[in-house]
Amino acid sequence: MKRRSFLSMCAASSVTFWLPRAYGAQSAEPYASSARCYENLLILIELKGGNDGLNTVIPFADPAYYQLRKNIGIKRDQAIQLDERTGLHPSLQPLMPLWRDRQLAIVQGVSYAQPNLSHFRSIEIWDTASRSDQYLREGWLTRAFAQMPVPAGFAADGVVIGSAEMGPLANGARAIALVNPAQFVAASRLATPVSLHERNPELAHILDVENDIVRAADRLRPTQGQPQLKTVFPGGAFGSSIKAAMQVLAAGDAPKNDHGVAVIRLTLNGFDTHQNQPGQQAVLLKQLAEGVASMKSALVELGRWDDTLVMTYAEFGRRPRENQSNGTDHGTVAPHFVMGGRVRGGLYGVPPVLARLDGNGNLPVGVDFRQLYATVLGPWWGLDAPAILQQRFEPLPLLRV
Amino acid sequence: MRLLTGGNCRRRLAAWATAMTVLAIGLPAAAVGLPPAAVPSAASHVGHRTHHAPTAGDSAASEREQSILDADDARFFLTRVGFAPDAAELAQYVGLTRVQAVDTVLASARTEAVTPLPDWVLEPIPTRETRKAWTDDQRREAQRLRGQRYELLRAWWVREMLATPSPLTERMTLFWHNHFTSGQDKVQYPQQMALQNLLLRRNALGNFDELLHDVAKDPAMLQYLDGASNRKGKPNENFAREVMELFTLGEGHYSQRDVSEAARAYTGWSLDPDTQAYVWRSNQHDEGEKTVLGKTGPFDGDQVLDILLAQPETSTFVTTKLWREFVSDTPDPQSIAPIAARFHASRYDIKVALRGIFLSDAFWDDDHRGVLVKSPAEFVVGTLRAFDIGYENTAPFAAQIRTLGENLFYPPNVKGWPGGTTWINSSTLLARKQFVEQLFRATEAAGPPRTANLAGVRIAASDTMSGMQTTAPLQRATVHAAQGGKGGVRFDIGTWLARYNTAPTARPGLSAELQLQHAVLPLTPVDAIETDSTAGAYLQALLMDPAYQLK
Numbered sequence: 035m036k037r038r039s040f041l042s043m044c045a046a047s048s049v050t051f052w053l054p055r056a057y058g059a060q061s062a063e064p065y066a067s068s069a070r071c072y073e074n075l076l077i078l079i080e081l082k083g084g085n086d087g088l089n090t091v092i093p094f095a096d097p098a099y100y101q102l103r104k105n106i107g108i109k110r111d112q113a114i115q116l117d118e119r120t121g122l123h124p125s126l127q128p129l130m131p132l133w134r135d136r137q138l139a140i141v142q143g144v145s146y147a148q149p150n151l152s153h154f155r156s157i158e159i160w161d162t163a164s165r166s167d168q169y170l171r172e173g174w175l176t177r178a179f180a181q182m183p184v185p186a187g188f189a190a191d192g193v194v195i196g197s198a199e200m201g202p203l204a205n206g207a208r209a210i211a212l213v214n215p216a217q218f219v220a221a222s223r224l225a226t227p228v229s230l231h232e233r234n235p236e237l238a239h240i241l242d243v244e245n246d247i248v249r250a251a252d253r254l255r256p257t258q259g260q261p262q263l264k265t266v267f268p269g270g271a272f273g274s275s276i277k278a279a280m281q282v283l284a285a286g287d288a289p290k291n292d293h294g295v296a297v298i299r300l301t302l303n304g305f306d307t308h309q310n311q312p313g314q315q316a317v318l319l320k321q322l323a324e325g326v327a328s329m330k331s332a333l334v335e336l337g338r339w340d341d342t343l344v345m346t347y348a349e350f351g352r353r354p355r356e357n358q359s360n361g362t363d364h365g366t367v368a369p370h371f372v373m374g375g376r377v378r379g380g381l382y383g384v385p386p387v388l389a390r391l392d393g394n395g396n397l398p399v400g401v402d403f404r405q406l407y408a409t410v411l412g413p414w415w416g417l418d419a420p421a422i423l424q425q426r427f428e429p430l431p432l433l434r435v
Numbered sequence: 436m437r438l439l440t441g442g443n444c445r446r447r448l449a450a451w452a453t454a455m456t457v458l459a460i461g462l463p464a465a466a467v468g469l470p471p472a473a474v475p476s477a478a479s480h481v482g483h484r485t486h487h488a489p490t491a492g493d494s495a496a497s498e499r500e501q502s503i504l505d506a507d508d509a510r511f512f513l514t515r516v517g518f519a520p521d522a523a524e525l526a527q528y529v530g531l532t533r534v535q536a537v538d539t540v541l542a543s544a545r546t547e548a549v550t551p552l553p554d555w556v557l558e559p560i561p562t563r564e565t566r567k568a569w570t571d572d573q574r575r576e577a578q579r580l581r582g583q584r585y586e587l588l589r590a591w592w593v594r595e596m597l598a599t600p601s602p603l604t605e606r607m608t609l610f611w612h613n614h615f616t617s618g619q620d621k622v623q624y625p626q627q628m629a630l631q632n633l634l635l636r637r638n639a640l641g642n643f644d645e646l647l648h649d650v651a652k653d654p655a656m657l658q659y660l661d662g663a664s665n666r667k668g669k670p671n672e673n674f675a676r677e678v679m680e681l682f683t684l685g686e687g688h689y690s691q692r693d694v695s696e697a698a699r700a701y702t703g704w705s706l707d708p709d710t711q712a713y714v715w716r717s718n719q720h721d722e723g724e725k726t727v728l729g730k731t732g733p734f735d736g737d738q739v740l741d742i743l744l745a746q747p748e749t750s751t752f753v754t755t756k757l758w759r760e761f762v763s764d765t766p767d768p769q770s771i772a773p774i775a776a777r778f779h780a781s782r783y784d785i786k787v788a789l790r791g792i793f794l795s796d797a798f799w800d801d802d803h804r805g806v807l808v809k810s811p812a813e814f815v816v817g818t819l820r821a822f823d824i825g826y827e828n829t830a831p832f833a834a835q836i837r838t839l840g841e842n843l844f845y846p847p848n849v850k851g852w853p854g855g856t857t858w859i860n861s862s863t864l865l866a867r868k869q870f871v872e873q874l875f876r877a878t879e880a881a882g883p884p885r886t887a888n889l890a891g892v893r894i895a896a897s898d899t900m901s902g903m904q905t906t907a908p909l910q911r912a913t914v915h916a917a918q919g920g921k922g923g924v925r926f927d928i929g930t931w932l933a934r935y936n937t938a939p940t941a942r943p944g945l946s947a948e949l950q951l952q953h954a955v956l957p958l959t960p961v962d963a964i965e966t967d968s969t970a971g972a973y974l975q976a977l978l979m980d981p982a983y984q985l986k
Contacts, residue, residue: 154850198840211860224868226962239856240981247861308661308673359664363672
């Protein structure tokens with residue numbers, strides 16, 4: 035398969051050097067080096083529908099905020115104050131221990147030039163790391179794994195939980211979608227590995243899935259030495275998906291498997307709050323915060339918190355001015371959270387300047403979302419980010435050296 | 436690995452299939468008369484296709500329309516435009532010309548369901564006053580009832596898909612459900628989704644212009660895309676955007692300014708807070724001038740919809756989506772353009788678009804067989820229909836379809852189910868195979884009643900059957916097997932296999948094996964099947980084959 039034939043070095047340090055592909059392909063230990071690189075785990079959390087950033091990270095000192103949001107604005111005394119002008123939605127209280135430990139980075143103003151306000155086109159732009167006017171087929175992680183393959187010993191390139199869409203892992207990555215790892219392993223006997231080159235793309239896809247199932251199940255099969263998690267996970271769909279994700283890591287943690295997967299993608303759905311936003315968003319952000327807190331606890335148990343990067347993303351933020359239905363329409367920039375044991379906590383990016391909205395009443399782009407990706411690809415994984423992103427983006431200084 | 440020499444093996448099977456189709460399958464005389472063409476090219480998976488009439492030039496198009504359907508053609512056609520047929524349905528189409536087959540299926544399209552709706556669909560929605568008087572317990576009870584009725588509604592639709600003599604109508608109703616999306620996450624009362632479903636079915640093969648105008652003011656849609664709360668002064672753009680992006684023009688054919696202007700035109704469409712019926716509120720309507728797609732005037736919502744319909748992009752967009760549904764996931768703009776032009780010229784007669792697509796060369800092309808993934812509804816309903824599976828309760832099938840990723844009346848978002856290869860991931864592929872496995876357990880008629888919980892979701896029979904059990908006029912169930920378990924699922928595999936002169940525990944022999952392949956798969960099987968399999972095991976292996984996911 036083509037995507038697995040590109041082998042290159044993944045430097046464990048921040049210094050990346052490049053060998054010709056032919057040399058890389060023949061190098062004696064390509065997997066050893068890529069194993070080192072993907073020992074650093076990425077967990078993506080998609081806030082599907084487009085989370086309202088201004089009620090998540092609240093500019094409570096700006097009078098314009100309360101003018102734009104007479105009904106749905108979060109009152110100053112309800113916000114969790116991070117500094118003299120920035121507060122968090124009260125539902126995010128469970129994230130505060132991370133903030134105090136300086137393991138929570140908040141990047142404000144994330145978007146891209148010429149933003150598209152369609153859910154579907156915009157998430158495609160995010161998933162493929164394209165420009166607004168550019169159409170790419172493969173997800174940005176698929177391209178990363180094509181450049182530096184995930185080691186053969188891993189259960190899969192990525193695991194997708196809570197969504198049928200592969201998003202950043204689309205069109206080429208070895209991604210497993212599952213609900214519950216134990217059920218997955220039990221059912222995997224129904225899949226058959228097939229070694230055939232297939233021209234029909236639909237059939238080729240099905241054969242890939244069959245092969246991916248067999249391979250992943252083989253490595254996720256419970257073993258004696260597997261750690262049993264003591265962490266209690268929140269109820270509900272999102273809590274269950276975090277639990278499943280942590281069980282995948284626990285299974286992959288057994289000695290024979292080095293590490294299970296390079297990426298886990300979770301989805302929290304329901305942020306398209308055109309109407310009656312306050313109650314809905316409060317529930318969603320609570321699920322997010324409690325979920326992340328339980329995730330941290332489980333990762334600490336597994337000894338993986340220090341080599342995990344958790345990052346939120348979404349297709350867009352929402353319009354600064356509330357609409358007539360106590361909701362918000364599609365907007366542009368939003369803040370995103372980056373968390374982990376090696377994260378350098380604090381506020382980053384560009385805080386909202388509500389006096390300077392564009393012709394559609396939206397905030398201008400502050401940080402290109404591909405800077406977040408460049409941070410993952412470069413400093414976190416040691417890959418050649420400009421090659422994968424087809425352009426140079428400055429990584430953000432979110433990681434402790 | 437079972438099949439390392441797959442390429443060679445499959446080539447041989449394809450060659451065998453070529454020889455055997457004409458000899459072994461009971462073809463009508465007209466079809467047998469056609470000369471077998473060359474063996475399909477080696478790497479291709481269109482092993483079953485045997486005789487395409489070799490023609491040259493465009494003048495041959497009408498000749499191709501007159502070509503006669505053999506059993507493979509008829510099965511392909513019926514599966515593509517409906518659900519996989521059983522033997523009786525198939526027999527009605529074998530021997531017809533393409534034109535006859537297409538015109539028959541279009542002429543027999545229904546506009547109403549044959550399965551009566553549950554009685555509660557006509558029950559009025561509780562008024563504000565009633566709701567205000569509710570205690571917390573009553574409120575919880577009302578919520579529970581709504582959720583339960585949504586399940587009943589799903590079971591009703593699946594029953595209709597199973598029972599209907601017009602599968603194309605249900606496929607198109609589902610197509611429009613996935614186009615004009617609304618769903619349980621924002622539409623509280625299942626009554627309203629039921630009524631929208633009737634609206635979609637009424638115009639499923641009718642007129643797209645009318646359908647768009649009707650759906651735009653449909654109460655479920657006014658809730659789903661917030662049209663009901665779009666008011667003069669501070670409009671809500673949700674509907675205005677999606678109607679351009681997803682229902683008519685497609686992305687890239689309008690600007691953000693068109694969206695905000697159009698949103699003003701749709702103001703005034705509202706819902707009665709007690710009955711939740713559509714009402715016009717002139718005091719909430721923005722009467723000012725709007726400029727949409729270069730046209731300026733004091734438009735209302737219907738006038739903006741007419742502007743959208745006048746754009747040729749709308750016809751192309753909808754025709755292309757139909758092409759993806761019925762032909763292939765890689766639309767060919769050149770073939771689509773003339774069909775879209777006729778669709779537009781007919782003022783959006785949906786049958787004109789469908790007839791154009793169904794009679795296109797591309798639709799029948801060998802290269803387009805087995806290139807579409809069956810949706811969950813097609814997979815489940817098609818399997819149940821093709822094998823004449825007996826059943827009583829259809830709620831487990833609706834739950835099964837949900838497990839496979841297509842929760843009816845609850846699309847994942849306004850763009851609907853993305854479909855195509857996204858139907859198949861590691862989780863859903865295994866669930867599809869588990870469904871097959873459970874079906875073959877239901878052949879053990881004498882066994883304990885363990886087939887009821889087919890989908891792993893249990894719904895009390897009394898809930899699910901209310902108003903439906905005794906009334907479905909075209910109950911397909913050949914056996915209402917009391918012994919078949921709680922869901923009443925029973926697969927009479929003996930009768931089914933007898934058509935191929937074999938029996939569940941018999942060794943089928945090569946001829947019967949090839950006939951079974953043709954009856955079940957659009958392509959030659961990928962996996963090798965153990966040579967000494969019984970016919971029952973052989974059939975199960977075919978349903979487990981990757982090719983069974985395709986149509």
